Amino acid sequence: MEFKGIKHIDSGNFIHRYDIQYETRDHKEKIYEIVSRDPDITSLEELSDWSSKTVCIIGLSRNHNRILLNREYQMAIGDWVYNFPSGLIDKGETPTEAAKRELMEETGLHFVKRIVRLKSSFNSIGLSNESTSCVIAIVDGDIQGSDSSFEEIQGVWLSKNDVKELLKTAKMSARAQLFCFLWVYGDLSLDRFYEEQEDFGKGNLR
Amino acid sequence: MEFKGIKHIDSGNFIHRYDIQYETRDHKEKIYEIVSRDPDITSLEELSDWSSKTVCIIGLSRNHNRILLNREYQMAIGDWVYNFPSGLIDKGETPTEAAKRELMEETGLHFVKRIVRLKSSFNSIGLSNESTSCVIAIVDGDIQGSDSSFEEIQGVWLSKNDVKELLKTAKMSARAQLFCFLWVYGDLSLDRFYEEQEDFGKGNLR
CATH class of the missing domain: 3.90.79.10 (Nucleoside Triphosphate Pyrophosphohydrolase)
Structure with a gap:
């Protein structure tokens, strides 16, 4: 699976929903839905940051x-x-x-x-x-x-x-x-x- | 804290966001944001169901x-x-x-x-x-x-x-x-x- 991008979909005051765009091993484009407490994720680096919060x-x-x-x-x-x-x-x-x-x-x-x-x-x-x-x-x-x-x-x-x-x-x-x-x-x-x-x-x- | 109601705010295909309305001990009306994999929670009973999924x-x-x-x-x-x-x-x-x-x-x-x-x-x-x-x-x-x-x-x-x-x-x-x-x-x-x-x-x- 390969990360292709992340799109901010919707936010409350504390919870933020994103669609992650990715490509499967057999080259299909897919969407994976997630939520985060972080309001402004724009890259794989920000998504995968694991410093303790x-x-x-x-x-x-x-x-x-x-x-x-x-x-x-x-x-x-x-x-x-x-x-x-x-x-x-x-x-x-x-x-x-x-x-x-x-x-x-x-x-x-x-x-x-x-x-x-x-x-x-x-x-x-x-x-x-x-x-x-x-x-x-x-x-x-x-x-x-x-x-x-x-x-x-x-x-x-x-x-x-x-x-x-x-x-x-x-x-x-x-x-x-x-x-x-x-x-x-x-x-x-x-x-x-x-x-x-x-x-x-x-x-x-x- | 007293549960007052739950409102469906937004949905993806798999993740659903809700606002829970509640009242504090000192009678203030508040909102608590959550997400769930359940698309149609309308009551406290449905929210608090803990049967294993x-x-x-x-x-x-x-x-x-x-x-x-x-x-x-x-x-x-x-x-x-x-x-x-x-x-x-x-x-x-x-x-x-x-x-x-x-x-x-x-x-x-x-x-x-x-x-x-x-x-x-x-x-x-x-x-x-x-x-x-x-x-x-x-x-x-x-x-x-x-x-x-x-x-x-x-x-x-x-x-x-x-x-x-x-x-x-x-x-x-x-x-x-x-x-x-x-x-x-x-x-x-x-x-x-x-x-x-x-x-x-x-x-x-x-």
Whole structure:
């Protein structure tokens, strides 16, 4: 498949729809529809830029026996859903700085120690170029509710037994579900994460 | 926040944009923009439906020392990306049946044994109601290339060392990145998955 061009079709205030023109291996011209949060993509370089624009934080307690999730109302799915604290990276922030700030804003908790930061990954590769970088960290403190009237978010500390119940009954984001499942059922050890963090935390990160 | 209504704004052939009208706790009327693959959402019930429409398969080799990923070209991100085999659930199929079919179509591999199926989870909760159910399974056989000219997909068996490199250099889907990271660095044991699978495989699944 060969990218031939991208055409802006329609925009809301936050979501922008594009048609990508491409040619198949057998030389047929095709259109692929996508959406993006970026309002002015005009080239393949802009479309495929994967520098982190959003971050999520996977927070564990000091002894690793509790995980932090937000229970939040999300209009896009019309329901309550469990997710990791997350948000936009502000101009000039590193993803880890953004993770610390979002953690404090959404839950009132403190960032104790970074375990690892993952590169930016793509939330929905068939639909959008949206990507998010995850920071896995030890976090601590007392949960405070968010005081914004524009969002309904409540942080919760959950034990492995709590998470088992959620996995069977609750709506969850893809990352929260998969991490929680492996944390509960995978006999996950975190010890090796620390050893490797430098490999993930240096220049090759986006 | 209270849902007040949903308005269809714009459609392509595959992606549909809506405005959700809602009221904040302090009684302000607001609009939240989303996209969906569903062309005719008119109610909260339709918006928040989380029955699985797409599936992905996390395939491991018989001795758990290789993981199966697809290297595929995705127009939405304008680049090559690593992802689990995935696709739409056809009418009348269970998610596990769809996982077996997609596995065979995209890679030529056989489905040996289901480890667990997770409930449907949401790919991008701030943007879309798109959701996917993951089937974790043992898979086996020789990889065959997909012969469709509409997609460029190549299945690859990867060792833990291969995956370590990808995590530092490659674009990956959110689920593929997170599972691969924990598989490589988390000392993940799969033994307990089998014991619990019945809890996940029965009626409470969507």
